[in-house]
Amino acid sequence: MSKKDGINRNKEHPTSPDTASDKYDGLSRRDFMRIASLSAAGVFTGSLMSGCGELWERQPVIDVDSWHQGVCRFCGTGCGIKIGMSDGKVVDVKGDPAAHNRGRLCIKGILNREILYVEDRALYPMIRKNGELERASWEEAMELIASRFSQSIQNSGPDSVAFYGSGQLFTEESYSANKLFKAGIGTNNVDGNPRLCMASAAVGYTSVFGKDEPMGCYEDTDHADCFFVTGSNMAECHPIVWERLQDRKRSNPDTFLIVVDPRKTRTAEHADLFLQIKPGTDVALYNSMIYEFYRRGLVDLEMIEDYLSFQSGSNSITEEQFRSHLEKYTPERAASVCGISAEQIREAAFRFGNSPATMSFWTMGLNQQIQGTAANRLVMAMHLLTGQIGRPGATPFSLTGQPNAGGGVRDTGSLAHALPNGRLVANPKHRKEMEELWNVPEGTISPNPGHHAISLFQAMNSGDVECALIMSTNPIQSLPNILPYRDAMENAFVVVADAFHPTETTKYADVVLPAAMWAEKGGVFSQSERRYHYVPNLVEPKGEARSDFDIIIDLADRLGHGDLFPNRTQADIWEEWRKISAHSTYNFEGITYERLKNQPGILWPCPDEDHPGTCRRYVPGEDPLVKDEDARLDFYGRPDGRALIYLHEQGEPYENQNEKFPLLLTTGRVLEHWHTETITRRVDDLKNIKTDFLEVHPADAARYGLQDGDDVRVASRRGDAEFVTRITDDIREGLVFATFHSAKHLVNKVTSDAVDPFSRQPDYKRCAVSIEKA
Numbered sequence: 057m058s059k060k061d062g063i064n065r066n067k068e069h070p071t072s073p074d075t076a077s078d079k080y081d082g083l084s085r086r087d088f089m090r091i092a093s094l095s096a097a098g099v100f101t102g103s104l105m106s107g108c109g110e111l112w113e114r115q116p117v118i119d120v121d122s123w124h125q126g127v128c129r130f131c132g133t134g135c136g137i138k139i140g141m142s143d144g145k146v147v148d149v150k151g152d153p154a155a156h157n158r159g160r161l162c163i164k165g166i167l168n169r170e171i172l173y174v175e176d177r178a179l180y181p182m183i184r185k186n187g188e189l190e191r192a193s194w195e196e197a198m199e200l201i202a203s204r205f206s207q208s209i210q211n212s213g214p215d216s217v218a219f220y221g222s223g224q225l226f227t228e229e230s231y232s233a234n235k236l237f238k239a240g241i242g243t244n245n246v247d248g249n250p251r252l253c254m255a256s257a258a259v260g261y262t263s264v265f266g267k268d269e270p271m272g273c274y275e276d277t278d279h280a281d282c283f284f285v286t287g288s289n290m291a292e293c294h295p296i297v298w299e300r301l302q303d304r305k306r307s308n309p310d311t312f313l314i315v316v317d318p319r320k321t322r323t324a325e326h327a328d329l330f331l332q333i334k335p336g337t338d339v340a341l342y343n344s345m346i347y348e349f350y351r352r353g354l355v356d357l358e359m360i361e362d363y364l365s366f367q368s369g370s371n372s373i374t375e376e377q378f379r380s381h382l383e384k385y386t387p388e389r390a391a392s393v394c395g396i397s398a399e400q401i402r403e404a405a406f407r408f409g410n411s412p413a414t415m416s417f418w419t420m421g422l423n424q425q426i427q428g429t430a431a432n433r434l435v436m437a438m439h440l441l442t443g444q445i446g447r448p449g450a451t452p453f454s455l456t457g458q459p460n461a462g463g464g465v466r467d468t469g470s471l472a473h474a475l476p477n478g479r480l481v482a483n484p485k486h487r488k489e490m491e492e493l494w495n496v497p498e499g500t501i502s503p504n505p506g507h508h509a510i511s512l513f514q515a516m517n518s519g520d521v522e523c524a525l526i527m528s529t530n531p532i533q534s535l536p537n538i539l540p541y542r543d544a545m546e547n548a549f550v551v552v553a554d555a556f557h558p559t560e561t562t563k564y565a566d567v568v569l570p571a572a573m574w575a576e577k578g579g580v581f582s583q584s585e586r587r588y589h590y591v592p593n594l595v596e597p598k599g600e601a602r603s604d605f606d607i608i609i610d611l612a613d614r615l616g617h618g619d620l621f622p623n624r625t626q627a628d629i630w631e632e633w634r635k636i637s638a639h640s641t642y643n644f645e646g647i648t649y650e651r652l653k654n655q656p657g658i659l660w661p662c663p664d665e666d667h668p669g670t671c672r673r674y675v676p677g678e679d680p681l682v683k684d685e686d687a688r689l690d691f692y693g694r695p696d697g698r699a700l701i702y703l704h705e706q707g708e709p710y711e712n713q714n715e716k717f718p719l720l721l722t723t724g725r726v727l728e729h730w731h732t733e734t735i736t737r738r739v740d741d742l743k744n745i746k747t748d749f750l751e752v753h754p755a756d757a758a759r760y761g762l763q764d765g766d767d768v769r770v771a772s773r774r775g776d777a778e779f780v781t782r783i784t785d786d787i788r789e790g791l792v793f794a795t796f797h798s799a800k801h802l803v804n805k806v807t808s809d810a811v812d813p814f815s816r817q818p819d820y821k822r823c824a825v826s827i828e829k830a
C-alpha cells in the first residue's frame with residue numbers, strides 16, 4: 057500500500073513518531089500516529105501518563121477507490137467515520153468531519169480498519185461431540201439448535217429457552233430476536249449485556265421522566281459552564297466526547313470541571329475540583345449537595361412548583377418531607393461517609409447550582425453499584441431541583457457504553473421486563489398494544505417478566521433454562537462471579553454466535569456459530585445522544601460466517617415462526633420498526649434507511665421525513681412531541697407532566713470488609729482495549745498494551761510487602777485471580793483496581809454478582825478482597 061509523504065501534523069501539538077512513548081512503539085512505526093494529546097494545557101508531552109487521551113490520524117492512503125460513510129464499531133460515543141475501500145478491502149479509516157466528532161477519532165476508531173483482518177476469526181459452525189468442538193455444516197448446526205430448542209419448548213414450556221444478546225448487535229438484529237422470543241416462542245427470557253451496563257440509567261430515566269434515554273445531546277457540551285463528571289473515566293472510555301468537553305474548556309477557560317471518582321483517573325487529572333470519594337458513597341454525596349442547594353437558595357422554585365413531584369418508594373411525599381430527610385446529609389456528615397472534606401462538597405454544590413449551565417456525565421461508576429438506580433435518580437434530581445435542565449448546556453447526560461445499547465436494546469425493549477418503546481411486560485395494556493402491532497393473537501406475549509442476566513445464568517445452572525442462544529457477547533468473562541456460570545454453560549445447551557473463537561464463552565459452548573462482524577454486515581446503531589446512524593456492509597464475511605440477523609431469521613423459520621418476518625431483509629425490519637415507533641413517544645418514523653445512508657445520523661424524536669431530528673427532548677420549540685408550547689418544559693412521558701424527585705438514603709455495602717478481606721476491589725477499563733479483548737488483543741498494535749495489572753496504593757503495598765511488578769493474588773469470598781502489582785497513589789488507600797479486559801487474569805472470578813434491587817444491574821465497582829504476594 058502506498059503512502060503519502062507529508063504527514064498532516066498538527067502545528068499546535070507538534071509530534072512525530074519518535075516522540076510517542078514506548079507504549080505505542082508498535083504504532084508509531086506503522087502508518088498512523090498520535091496527532092494531539094487531548095488536553096494537558098494543549099501541549100503534547102509525549103507521555104501517556106500526562107493524563108491525556110489522544111487523537112489519532114493515519115497517514116493518508118492514496119490508493120482509495122471509494123469512500124463510505126460509517127460509524128466506529130466501538131464505544132457509545134458513536135463517532136462518524138469515513139471508510140476507504142480498494143479492491144474489496146477496507147484500506148483506510150478516518151474521522152468524518154461532518155459528524156458530531158468533527159473528524160476526530162481515538163486509537164480504537166483508527167483501528168476499525170485492522171480489526172477486519174486479524175487472526176482467530178470463527179470461520180465455520182462447530183458442534184460439541186464427545187466433549188470436543190468439531191466442524192459442522194450450517195444445516196447440521198441449525199437443525200440441531202432448532203430440534204433442541206423445540207424439544208425444550210415442547211417438554212418444559214417456552215420459559216425453558218432464552219436469548220442473551222448485546223448492545224453490539226444492530227437494532228434490526230436485537231429487534232428481531234426480541235420479536236422471535238416474545239411474540240413467537242412466547243417467553244420473555246430475552247436479556248443481554250446492557251443489563252450489566254445501562255440498566256440503572258434506564259430505570260433512572262424511566263422512573264424520573266417516564267421515558268428512557270437522555271434528553272440532551274453532545275452539542276450541550278459546547279454551552280456548559282460547569283461539568284459534573286461522576287463515575288465516568290471519559291478521557292479513556294468516551295475520548296471524543298471528552299475532547300469536545302476540552303474544546304469547551306479551551307474556548308471558555310472559566311469552565312469548571314468537577315470529577316467524582318475513587319481513582320485519580322486520566323479524567324480526574326483535569327478536574328478543577330476532584331472529589332475522591334469512597335466507592336459506593338454517591339448517594340450520601342448527592343443528598344448533601346441537594347442539602348446545600350436548599351441552604352444556599354440555589355433551588356429553582358418555579359421548577360418545584362410547576363414541574364416536580366416528590367416520591368419515596370412507591371408513595372408520594374411532600375417537599376417538606378423530602379427536605380427534612382436531607383437534614384441527615386449536612387456536608388460535615390456526608391464528608392465522613394464519603395471520605396472527602398465538607399468544604400469540597402460545599403464547593404461542588406455551589407458550582408453545580410450557581411453556574412449558568414451545568415452538564416453532568418456519568419457511566420459505570422454510578423450504574424454498576426447496588427445503589428445504581430438511586431445514584432442515577434439523585435443526579436437527575438440535582439438538575440431538576442436547580443433548574444439545570446432543558447437549556448443549552450444544562451442537562452443530566454448518561455453516557456452509553458456500547459455502540460448500540462440504547463437504540464438496539466433499551467428502545468426495542470430487548471430486556472426481560474420490557475417491550476418496545478418503554479412498554480412493560482407486566483402491563484396488560486402494553487402487551488395488548490404490542491400484540492396488535494406485531495399482529496399476533498391476544499395472549500401471545502407472556503405476562504411474566506423473564507430472567508435478567510444474572511438470574512438467567514443462575515436458571516441455566518439450576519436447569520430451569522435448558523437452552524440459550526448467546527449473541528455478540530462474552531459472558532463467561534464479563535459476568536460478575538463467573539465461576540458458577542461456567543457450570544451453567546455445562547448444564548444447559550448453549551449456542552454462541554461470535555466473530556472469534558476461542559473466547560471464554562465459546563470454549564464452553566455446545567454449538568459455535570461464526571458471526572459476520574462490523575462492515576461484513578450493515579445495520580443501524582444508536583449512540584448516547586439518541587442518534588441513529590448507519591453502518592454499511594462493505595466487505596464479505598470471513599469464511600462461512602453469517603450475520604446475526606440471518607441466524608435469527610433462519611432459527612425463526614426452523615421453529616415455525618417465519619411468518620413473524622414476512623419480508624426477509626433488514627431493510628424491511630427497519631421499515632416495520634420505524635412505523636411501530638410512531639405509536640410511542642420514541643417516534644422516529646421519519647428516520648429512513650435512505651436518510652441514514654446520506655447523513656451522519658439523526659436524533660429522535662423525528663416523526664416525519666422532513667423533520668431534522670431533535671437535540672433537546674421535552675423542550676418546547678425543539679421537541680416535536682411537546683404539546684404545551686407555552687410551557688417551560690413538558691415532561692410528557694409522565695401522566696401529569698411532572699418529573700419525580702426520589703428520596704434515597706445512603707445504604708450499607710452488601711458485603712463487609714473484615715480481617716480476612718480488608719480491602720475493596722474496583723474494576724474498569726483502559727483506553728486502548730475493548731472489554732474482553734477478543735478484538736483488541738488480536739490487533740498487532742495493541743498486543744503489548746498491558747491489562748494484567750492490579751493498582752495498589754503505596755501504603756497498602758507496604759502493608760502487604762508488595763513491590764512494583766510483583767505477582768499478586770487478589771481474593772474474595774468467591775474466587776481469586778493473579779495480577780502484576782502496579783503501585784500508584786492515584787488510587788485511594790484501601791482500594792485496589794484491575795481491568796476486566798484480560799482473559800488470562802479473569803477479575804470476574806473475584807467480583808460479586810450482587811445486584812441493584814430496581815435495575816438488577818450487578819455491582820462491579822466494590823467488593824471486599826485480600827491481596828498477597830503470589
Ligand SMILES: Nc1nc2c(c(=O)[nH]1)N[C@H]1C(S)=C(S)[C@@H](COP(=O)(O)OP(=O)(O)OC[C@H]3O[C@@H](n4cnc5c(=O)[nH]c(N)nc54)[C@H](O)[C@@H]3O)O[C@H]1N2
Binds near residue numbers: 132253289336730
Ligand atoms: N477504551 C474503552 N472504552 C470503552 C469501553 C472499553 O471497554 N474500553 N467500554 C464501553 C462501555 S460498554 C462502557 S459501559 C463504558 C464505561 O465507561 P466508564 O464508566 O467511564 O468506565 P469504567 O472504567 O468502567 O468506570 C468509570 C469510573 O467509575 C469509577 N468508580 C468506581 N466506583 C465508583 C463509585 O462508587 N462512585 C463513582 N462516582 N465512581 C466510581 C471508576 O474508578 C472509574 O474510573 O466505556 C465504553 N468505552
Ligand SMILES: Nc1nc2c(c(=O)[nH]1)N[C@H]1C(S)=C(S)[C@@H](COP(=O)(O)OP(=O)(O)OC[C@H]3O[C@@H](n4cnc5c(=O)[nH]c(N)nc54)[C@H](O)[C@@H]3O)O[C@H]1N2
Binds near residue numbers: 796
Ligand atoms: N469486572 C467488570 N466486568 C464487567 C464490567 C466492568 O466494568 N467490570 N463492565 C460490564 C459492561 S458495562 C459490559 S458492556 C460488558 C461487556 O461484556 P461483553 O459483551 O461480554 O464483552 P465483549 O468483549 O464486547 O463481547 C462481545 C463479543 O462479541 C463478539 N463479536 C464482535 N462482533 C460481533 C458480531 O457482530 N456478532 C457476533 N455474534 N459477535 C461479535 C466479540 O468477539 C466478543 O466475544 O462487561 C461487563 N463486565
Ligand code: SF4
Binds near residue numbers: 130131161165295
Ligand atoms: S471515541 Fe468511541 S466511537 Fe469514537 S473513535 Fe473512539 S472508540 Fe470509536
Ligand SMILES: [Mo]
Binds near residue numbers: 252253254457458
Ligand atoms: Mo458497558
